[in-house]
Amino acid sequence: MRFNEEEYAAFSSAAERQGLSKGAYAAQVCMTHVRGLDSVEQETMRDLLKALMLTTGQVRKIGVLFNQVVARLNATGEQAERFVVYAAAADRTLRRVDELTARVRAHLSWSGR
Template sequence: MADGGEEVGPTAAAKRLRRRERQAVPRSRVVKFVLTEQEYADFRQAAERLGLAQGAYAAQATLAAARMANPPMPDPLREALVELMRASGQVRRIGVNLNQAVAGLNATGVDPGNLVPYAAACLRAVQRLDGIAEAVRKAIG
Protein backbone atom coordinates (compact mmCIF):
# COMPACT_ATOMS: atom_id res chain seq x y z
CA MET A 1 0.00 0.00 0.00
CA ALA A 2 2.75 2.39 -0.88
CA ASP A 3 0.31 4.97 -2.20
CA GLY A 4 -2.31 4.43 0.49
CA GLY A 5 -4.50 1.90 -1.33
CA GLU A 6 -2.41 -0.26 -3.63
CA GLU A 7 -1.74 -3.81 -2.42
CA VAL A 8 1.90 -4.70 -2.80
CA GLY A 9 3.05 -8.27 -3.54
CA PRO A 10 5.21 -10.47 -1.33
CA THR A 11 8.62 -9.24 -0.36
CA ALA A 12 11.77 -10.98 -1.57
CA ALA A 13 12.05 -12.62 1.86
CA ALA A 14 8.52 -14.00 1.55
CA LYS A 15 9.28 -15.35 -1.91
CA ARG A 16 12.46 -17.03 -0.64
CA LEU A 17 10.44 -18.63 2.14
CA ARG A 18 8.36 -20.42 -0.49
CA ARG A 19 11.34 -22.19 -2.06
CA ARG A 20 11.28 -25.87 -1.14
CA GLU A 21 14.27 -28.02 -0.34
CA ARG A 22 15.59 -30.05 -3.25
CA GLN A 23 14.59 -33.70 -3.40
CA ALA A 24 17.14 -36.26 -2.21
CA VAL A 25 16.48 -38.11 -5.48
CA PRO A 26 15.88 -35.82 -8.46
CA ARG A 27 12.51 -36.20 -10.15
CA SER A 28 13.04 -37.37 -13.71
CA ARG A 29 9.45 -37.90 -14.91
CA VAL A 30 7.24 -35.17 -16.34
CA VAL A 31 3.46 -35.23 -16.17
CA LYS A 32 1.43 -32.79 -18.21
CA PHE A 33 -2.20 -31.91 -17.69
CA VAL A 34 -4.51 -29.19 -18.97
CA LEU A 35 -6.81 -27.00 -16.87
CA THR A 36 -9.58 -24.53 -17.59
CA GLU A 37 -9.00 -20.92 -16.59
CA GLN A 38 -11.06 -21.40 -13.40
CA GLU A 39 -9.31 -24.67 -12.52
CA TYR A 40 -5.93 -23.01 -13.05
CA ALA A 41 -6.94 -20.06 -10.86
CA ASP A 42 -8.01 -22.47 -8.09
CA PHE A 43 -4.79 -24.48 -8.52
CA ARG A 44 -2.58 -21.37 -8.46
CA GLN A 45 -4.34 -20.01 -5.35
CA ALA A 46 -3.96 -23.34 -3.55
CA ALA A 47 -0.22 -23.43 -4.31
CA GLU A 48 0.15 -19.82 -3.13
CA ARG A 49 -1.75 -20.52 0.11
CA LEU A 50 0.77 -23.25 0.88
CA GLY A 51 3.73 -21.14 -0.17
CA LEU A 52 4.70 -23.70 -2.81
CA ALA A 53 5.78 -23.39 -6.40
CA GLN A 54 3.10 -24.67 -8.75
CA GLY A 55 5.14 -27.73 -9.77
CA ALA A 56 5.85 -28.66 -6.15
CA TYR A 57 2.19 -28.29 -5.26
CA ALA A 58 1.10 -30.37 -8.25
CA ALA A 59 3.56 -33.12 -7.33
CA GLN A 60 2.52 -33.19 -3.66
CA ALA A 61 -1.21 -33.10 -4.40
CA THR A 62 -0.94 -35.78 -7.10
CA LEU A 63 1.14 -38.08 -4.92
CA ALA A 64 -1.23 -37.60 -1.99
CA ALA A 65 -4.18 -38.59 -4.20
CA ALA A 66 -2.29 -41.58 -5.63
CA ARG A 67 -1.32 -42.77 -2.15
CA MET A 68 -4.80 -42.03 -0.73
CA ALA A 69 -3.16 -39.74 1.80
CA ASN A 70 -4.08 -36.29 3.03
CA PRO A 71 -3.37 -33.57 0.45
CA PRO A 72 -0.94 -30.77 1.30
CA MET A 73 -2.53 -28.40 3.80
CA PRO A 74 -1.63 -24.85 4.79
CA ASP A 75 0.62 -24.34 7.79
CA PRO A 76 -1.02 -21.52 9.76
CA LEU A 77 2.27 -20.34 11.25
CA ARG A 78 3.96 -20.28 7.84
CA GLU A 79 1.03 -18.31 6.41
CA ALA A 80 1.24 -15.90 9.34
CA LEU A 81 4.96 -15.41 8.80
CA VAL A 82 4.45 -14.61 5.11
CA GLU A 83 1.69 -12.14 6.03
CA LEU A 84 3.87 -10.54 8.70
CA MET A 85 6.72 -10.08 6.25
CA ARG A 86 4.35 -8.59 3.65
CA ALA A 87 2.79 -6.24 6.20
CA SER A 88 6.20 -5.24 7.52
CA GLY A 89 7.30 -4.20 4.04
CA GLN A 90 4.11 -2.21 3.56
CA VAL A 91 4.55 -0.41 6.87
CA ARG A 92 8.12 0.53 5.91
CA ARG A 93 6.98 1.94 2.55
CA ILE A 94 4.09 3.82 4.14
CA GLY A 95 6.44 5.18 6.81
CA VAL A 96 8.76 6.59 4.14
CA ASN A 97 5.81 8.27 2.39
CA LEU A 98 4.45 9.61 5.69
CA ASN A 99 7.89 10.94 6.65
CA GLN A 100 8.16 12.77 3.31
CA ALA A 101 4.70 14.30 3.78
CA VAL A 102 5.64 15.49 7.29
CA ALA A 103 8.90 16.92 5.94
CA GLY A 104 6.88 18.84 3.34
CA LEU A 105 4.59 20.18 6.07
CA ASN A 106 7.59 21.22 8.18
CA ALA A 107 9.32 22.89 5.25
CA THR A 108 6.36 24.91 3.99
CA GLY A 109 3.94 25.04 6.92
CA VAL A 110 1.25 23.80 4.51
CA ASP A 111 -0.26 20.32 4.42
CA PRO A 112 0.96 18.85 1.10
CA GLY A 113 -2.39 17.07 0.75
CA ASN A 114 -1.10 13.55 1.22
CA LEU A 115 -0.43 13.63 4.96
CA VAL A 116 -3.89 12.42 6.02
CA PRO A 117 -4.09 9.59 3.41
CA TYR A 118 -0.64 8.32 4.42
CA ALA A 119 -1.53 8.49 8.10
CA ALA A 120 -4.74 6.54 7.37
CA ALA A 121 -2.79 3.94 5.38
CA CYS A 122 -0.37 3.63 8.28
CA LEU A 123 -3.27 3.05 10.68
CA ARG A 124 -4.74 0.35 8.39
CA ALA A 125 -1.37 -1.40 8.15
CA VAL A 126 -0.93 -1.37 11.92
CA GLN A 127 -4.44 -2.76 12.37
CA ARG A 128 -3.58 -5.51 9.87
CA LEU A 129 -0.42 -6.31 11.82
CA ASP A 130 -2.48 -6.46 15.02
CA GLY A 131 -4.83 -8.95 13.36
CA ILE A 132 -1.96 -11.12 12.19
CA ALA A 133 -0.35 -11.00 15.63
CA GLU A 134 -3.65 -12.13 17.17
CA ALA A 135 -3.90 -15.02 14.68
CA VAL A 136 -0.34 -16.09 15.55
CA ARG A 137 -1.16 -15.86 19.26
CA LYS A 138 -4.16 -18.15 18.73
CA ALA A 139 -2.14 -20.60 16.62
CA ILE A 140 0.58 -20.86 19.22
CA GLY A 141 -1.97 -21.52 21.92
Protein backbone atom coordinates (compact mmCIF):
# COMPACT_ATOMS: atom_id res chain seq x y z
CA MET A 1 0.00 0.00 0.00
CA ARG A 2 1.10 3.51 -0.65
CA PHE A 3 -0.08 6.48 1.32
CA ASN A 4 0.60 10.15 1.08
CA GLU A 5 1.62 11.81 4.34
CA GLU A 6 -1.94 12.73 5.33
CA GLU A 7 -3.28 9.24 4.60
CA TYR A 8 -0.42 7.60 6.49
CA ALA A 9 -1.02 9.81 9.52
CA ALA A 10 -4.75 8.94 9.49
CA PHE A 11 -3.99 5.23 9.04
CA SER A 12 -1.40 5.24 11.83
CA SER A 13 -3.75 7.09 14.13
CA ALA A 14 -6.57 4.62 13.48
CA ALA A 15 -4.28 1.64 14.18
CA GLU A 16 -3.09 3.25 17.40
CA ARG A 17 -6.68 3.93 18.56
CA GLN A 18 -7.45 0.23 18.07
CA GLY A 19 -4.30 -0.78 19.94
CA LEU A 20 -3.01 -2.68 16.91
CA SER A 21 0.16 -2.65 14.87
CA LYS A 22 -0.21 -1.11 11.43
CA GLY A 23 0.02 -4.54 9.80
CA ALA A 24 -2.61 -6.05 12.10
CA TYR A 25 -4.87 -3.06 11.55
CA ALA A 26 -4.49 -3.33 7.77
CA ALA A 27 -5.36 -7.04 7.91
CA GLN A 28 -8.38 -6.34 10.11
CA VAL A 29 -9.66 -3.63 7.78
CA CYS A 30 -9.25 -5.95 4.78
CA MET A 31 -11.10 -8.82 6.48
CA THR A 32 -13.84 -6.46 7.63
CA HIS A 33 -14.35 -5.43 4.03
CA VAL A 34 -14.25 -9.03 2.78
CA ARG A 35 -16.91 -10.03 5.33
CA GLY A 36 -19.04 -7.02 4.47
CA LEU A 37 -18.90 -5.61 7.98
CA ASP A 38 -18.69 -1.91 8.57
CA SER A 39 -16.18 -0.47 11.02
CA VAL A 40 -18.89 0.41 13.54
CA GLU A 41 -20.10 -3.21 13.63
CA GLN A 42 -16.52 -4.44 13.91
CA GLU A 43 -15.80 -2.06 16.79
CA THR A 44 -19.05 -3.04 18.51
CA MET A 45 -18.13 -6.72 18.24
CA ARG A 46 -14.64 -6.03 19.59
CA ASP A 47 -16.11 -4.14 22.54
CA LEU A 48 -18.53 -7.03 23.15
CA LEU A 49 -15.69 -9.53 23.07
CA LYS A 50 -13.66 -7.50 25.58
CA ALA A 51 -16.68 -7.28 27.89
CA LEU A 52 -17.29 -11.02 27.59
CA MET A 53 -13.67 -11.80 28.35
CA LEU A 54 -13.77 -9.58 31.45
CA THR A 55 -17.03 -11.22 32.52
CA THR A 56 -15.53 -14.67 32.07
CA GLY A 57 -12.65 -13.69 34.33
CA GLN A 58 -15.03 -12.38 36.97
CA VAL A 59 -17.14 -15.53 36.85
CA ARG A 60 -14.00 -17.63 37.32
CA LYS A 61 -13.05 -15.56 40.38
CA ILE A 62 -16.53 -16.12 41.78
CA GLY A 63 -16.06 -19.83 41.22
CA VAL A 64 -12.80 -19.82 43.17
CA LEU A 65 -14.43 -18.00 46.07
CA PHE A 66 -17.41 -20.34 45.90
CA ASN A 67 -15.11 -23.36 46.10
CA GLN A 68 -13.44 -21.89 49.17
CA VAL A 69 -16.82 -21.44 50.86
CA VAL A 70 -17.82 -25.00 50.03
CA ALA A 71 -14.51 -26.33 51.36
CA ARG A 72 -15.01 -24.44 54.62
CA LEU A 73 -18.57 -25.74 54.94
CA ASN A 74 -17.41 -29.29 54.25
CA ALA A 75 -14.67 -28.94 56.86
CA THR A 76 -17.24 -27.94 59.48
CA GLY A 77 -19.56 -30.82 58.61
CA GLU A 78 -22.46 -28.64 57.53
CA GLN A 79 -24.73 -29.90 54.80
CA ALA A 80 -23.89 -28.17 51.53
CA GLU A 81 -26.60 -29.63 49.29
CA ARG A 82 -27.87 -26.22 48.20
CA PHE A 83 -24.37 -25.25 47.19
CA VAL A 84 -24.26 -28.12 44.69
CA VAL A 85 -27.24 -26.54 42.92
CA TYR A 86 -25.54 -23.13 42.97
CA ALA A 87 -22.31 -24.62 41.62
CA ALA A 88 -24.17 -26.28 38.75
CA ALA A 89 -25.88 -22.99 37.89
CA ALA A 90 -22.56 -21.12 37.98
CA ASP A 91 -20.98 -23.78 35.77
CA ARG A 92 -23.80 -23.57 33.20
CA THR A 93 -23.55 -19.79 33.15
CA LEU A 94 -19.80 -19.84 32.64
CA ARG A 95 -20.13 -22.36 29.83
CA ARG A 96 -22.66 -20.10 28.07
CA VAL A 97 -20.35 -17.09 28.46
CA ASP A 98 -17.42 -19.15 27.12
CA GLU A 99 -19.48 -20.31 24.13
CA LEU A 100 -20.63 -16.79 23.30
CA THR A 101 -17.08 -15.47 23.67
CA ALA A 102 -15.81 -18.13 21.27
CA ARG A 103 -18.54 -17.26 18.75
CA VAL A 104 -17.69 -13.56 18.87
CA ARG A 105 -13.96 -14.34 18.57
CA ALA A 106 -14.61 -16.58 15.56
CA HIS A 107 -16.82 -13.91 14.00
CA LEU A 108 -14.02 -11.39 14.32
CA SER A 109 -11.23 -13.85 13.44
CA TRP A 110 -9.44 -12.09 16.16
CA SER A 111 -6.85 -13.65 18.45
CA GLY A 112 -8.40 -12.34 21.67
CA ARG A 113 -6.46 -9.15 21.96
